[in-house]
Amino acid sequence: MFKDTKLLTISLSALLTGLTATPVAADAPCNELDECRVIIEINATDGDIGFHVLFDAEGWRQATITSADGEKIFKEAVSDSLRDQLMTENFFESTEPVCEEELAEEEGDEVVTLPEFLARFAAGFYNFRVKLEDGGELAGSTILTHNIPAAPADVEFDGSEISWSYGDDLGECTTLPEMFTPASEGEIVGYEVVLEPDDDAWSAFTFSIRVPPAVNSVTVPSEYLAALPADLPLKVEVGAIEQRPNGSFGNQTFSEEDGFCNNADQELCPEEKEEEEE
Numbered sequence: 001m002f003k004d005t006k007l008l009t010i011s012l013s014a015l016l017t018g019l020t021a022t023p024v025a026a027d028a029p030c031n032e033l034d035e036c037r038v039i040i041e042i043n044a045t046d047g048d049i050g051f052h053v054l055f056d057a058e059g060w061r062q063a064t065i066t067s068a069d070g071e072k073i074f075k076e077a078v079s080d081s082l083r084d085q086l087m088t089e090n091f092f093e094s095t096e097p098v099c100e101e102e103l104a105e106e107e108g109d110e111v112v113t114l115p116e117f118l119a120r121f122a123a124g125f126y127n128f129r130v131k132l133e134d135g136g137e138l139a140g141s142t143i144l145t146h147n148i149p150a151a152p153a154d155v156e157f158d159g160s161e162i163s164w165s166y167g168d169d170l171g172e173c174t175t176l177p178e179m180f181t182p183a184s185e186g187e188i189v190g191y192e193v194v195l196e197p198d199d200d201a202w203s204a205f206t207f208s209i210r211v212p213p214a215v216n217s218v219t220v221p222s223e224y225l226a227a228l229p230a231d232l233p234l235k236v237e238v239g240a241i242e243q244r245p246n247g248s249f250g251n252q253t254f255s256e257e258d259g260f261c262n263n264a265d266q267e268l269c270p271e272e273k274e275e276e277e278e
Contacts, residue, residue, distance in 0.1 A: 025037070025210075025248065025249045026054055026142075026248055026249065027140070027142045027246065027248050028248075029140075030055070030128070030140035030141070030142055031139055031140040031141055032057075032138040032139050032140055033055055033056060033057045033128055033130070033138055033139070033140035034056040034057055034058065034089075035054065035055065035056045036054065036055040036056070036126075036128050036140045036141075036142045037052075037053065037054040037055070037142055037248070037249070038051070038052070038053050038065075038126045038142055038144045039051075039052050039144070039249075039250055039251050039252060040052075040117070040118075040121065040144070040146075040148060040251040040252075041093075041096075041239075041251070041252045041253075041254075042099075042114075042148065042151070042170055042171075042173055042251075042252070042253040042254070043096070043171075043254060043256070044151030044167075044169075044170050044171025044172060044173065044253050044254065044255050045151075045171055045172065045254075045255050045256040045257075046098070046103075046172065046256070047098050047099050047100055047103045047171065047172025047173050048096040048097060048098050048099065048103075049096060049097065049099050049112060049114065049117045049173065050093050050094050050095070050096035051093070051094040051120075051121055052091075052092070052093050052094070053065065053074070053090075053091070053092055053093075054089070054090070054091045055089070055090055055128050055130075055140065056088060056089040056090070057088065057130045057138050057140075058088055059086040059087070059088070059132055059133060060086060060087050060088075060130035060131060060132055060133075060138070061077065061078050061083060061086055061087070061131055061132065061133055062075075062076065062077040062078070062130065062131040063075070063076050063077075063087075063090065063128065063129070063130045063131075064076075064128070064129050064130075065126060065127070065128055066126065066127045066129075067121065067122055067124075067126055068122040068123060068124025068125055068126060068144065069122040069124070076090070086133055095110075097109070097110040097111060097112040098110075098111055098112075098172075099111070099112060099113055099114055099117070099172065099173035099174075099175065100113070100172060100173065100174060100175060103172060113173075113175040114148075114170070114173050114175060114176055114177065114180075115175065115176070115177045118146050118177060121144060122144075123143075123144055123145055123146045124143065124144065125141050125142070125143055125144075126141065126142055126143070126144055127139065127140070127141045128140040128141065128142075142248075143244060143245070143246075145242065145244065145250060145251065146177075147183045147187065147242050147250070147251065148170065148182055148183060148242065148251050148253060149182060149183045149187070149188055149240035149241065149242050149251065149252065149253045150166060150167040150168050150169055150170065150182035150183070150185075150240065150253065151167045151169065151170055151171040151240070151253045151254065151255045152164040152165065152166065152167055152191065152238040152239070152240050152253075152254065152255045153165050153166070153167035153168075153255070155236055155238050155255050155256075155257040156236075156257070157195070157220075157234065157236050157257075157260040157266070158266060159263055159264040159265060159266050160219060160220060160222070160225070160264065161217055161218065161219050161220065162193055162195060162217065162218045162220060162236055162238070163216060163217040163218075164191070164216055164217070164238045164255075165216060166185040166188070166216075166240065167182075167240075167255070168182070169182065170182060170253060171253075171255065182253075183240075183242050183251075185213070187242060187243055188213045188240050188241060188242065188243060189212075189213060189241050189242065189243035189244075189247070189248075189249055189250070190210050190211055190212050190213055190241050190249070191210065191211050191213070191215065191216075191238055191239060191240055191241065192208070192209075192210050192237075192238070192239040192241060192252065192254070193208070193209050193210070193211065193218050193236075193237070193238050193239075194206060194207070194208045194236070194237040194238075195207040195208075195220055195234060195235075195236055196234065196235055196236075196237070197228060197232050197233065197234060197262075198232075198233035198234055198235045198258055199232055199233055202228060202229070202232060205227070205228065207220055207221070207224050210241075225262055228262045229262065230262055230263065231261045231262060231263055231268075231269060231270055232261060232262040233258070233259075233260070233261055233269075233270075233271075234258075234260040234261055234262060235256060235257065235258035235259075235260065236256070236257050236258075236260060237254050237255070237256050238254060238255055239252045239253065239254030239255075240252065240253050240254070259271055
């Protein structure tokens with residue numbers, strides 16, 4: 001869900017006038033690194049799980065990450081022309097296997113239940129180390145928890161406003177560790193809300209915003225909607241974000257809903273009209 005490229009940018013300050021500053025998204029600074037972050041992300045609608053990493057340091061040529069159980073889980077080194085240019089920020093996502101056998105679309109698709117996934121990625125501190133061109137090294141550390149938010153529920157779009165409520169489960173991921181309960185609503189640092197055209201020709205023009213936890217609805221700018229074709233199919237994603245002990249953004253669980261369109265009256269969406277005619 002973390003989309004770094006936005007061809008249409010909406011001002012957060014204009015939408016949230018009067019609200020206080022939002023907490024940082026990652027540990028920044030991260031000891032000697034500029035920032036670092038490791039999280040678990042669950043798509044509760046599709047039922048898949050991924051491991052996401054972000055770290056940033058100026059001018060490094062090699063990087064390693066060691067997990068909380070002491071295993072070296074990542075190593076990267078630049079070469080050739082990129083060795084001359086060097087690296088700064090790096091963001092990557094693991095594959096996202098489905099969490100239940102019945103969700104596999106094809107025979108042989110990987111299935112990883114939540115207990116199996118958490119066993120792969122132990123809770124605790126993940127240590128980053130980068131080597132610089134001059135031979136020096138920088139180190140940083142951030143925490144991964146197994147405190148996972150419930151999936152947002154009642155996700156709706158009425159033609160101008162996106163709304164939701166805090167849920168009580170992980171959607172399609174139903175196999176849970178013993179004694180597991182989702183993070184409470186009070187442990188949520190915010191929500192990430194995305195409205196995306198469900199059409200390849202327009203999918204790059206995405207509206208995205210992060211809001212504090214007290215917010216459960218967002219009005220989509222009329223200028224954005226006016227720039228899109230009438231009745232363009234739309235889909236909505238809302239992600240609940242865990243608050244880490246240091247206040248940074250942690251694990252995320254999000255819900256998806258489609259079947260919306262760019263129309264002030266959602267009952268006039270083409271799909272809705274087709275269903276009525278049938």
